[in-house]
Amino acid sequence: MGKSSDLTEFERGKIIGARLAGASISETANLVGFSRATVSRVYREWYKRGKTSSERGACGRKQLVDESGQKRMSQIVESNSRCTVEQITAEYNAGASILVSERTTRRCLARMGYYCRRPVRMQLFSEINRKKEEFFVDMTCEGCSGAVNRVLSRLEGVQYEIDLPNKKVVIQSENHTADQLLETLKKTGKEARHLCTK
Structure with a gap:
């Protein structure tokens, strides 16, 4: 039924x-x-x-930006294709009876087919500290890799990859030596040892 x-x-x-x-x-x-x-x-x-x-x-939540609002927002974007979401929101709110947030503006722009061109910022490593340290960690399940993820995510300036099937962790860090990283990995309670520097 x-x-x-x-x-x-x-x-x-x-x-x-x-x-x-x-x-x-x-x-x-x-x-x-x-x-x-x-x-x-x-x-x-x-x-x-x-x-x-x-x-x-x-049904569902009423959209704050209706069809005429979308038309206005589209005109704002087309008049200045380099404007930011903050600028679009400010200009839209200047003549609107219902004010919208930047988040609502982002959603509306995505619905209309406009997407963000914001570059993804990556932390740059100097030539000296660009080395990758490879470690063996006795991981047997997702819980083990989760424990490794938890201890490494607390460190600043660290990028890492966890290879569960091969029981390896590759870490790239500016601020930490291989010995410090090994001590951090041992906090998981798993057997860990340094394999090599790449």
């Missing part, structure tokens, strides 16, 4: 057609496989309001 809001247009049409052909509510419910309450509700909505479709597409 489904809910009336889950019915397709075809199923709603079958219910209305069966009722118009003279079938009772019980007969219609047996025919289409829905409850009598659902059949009654669908037929009543059609009879009183002429409604045959579910309005689930209109």
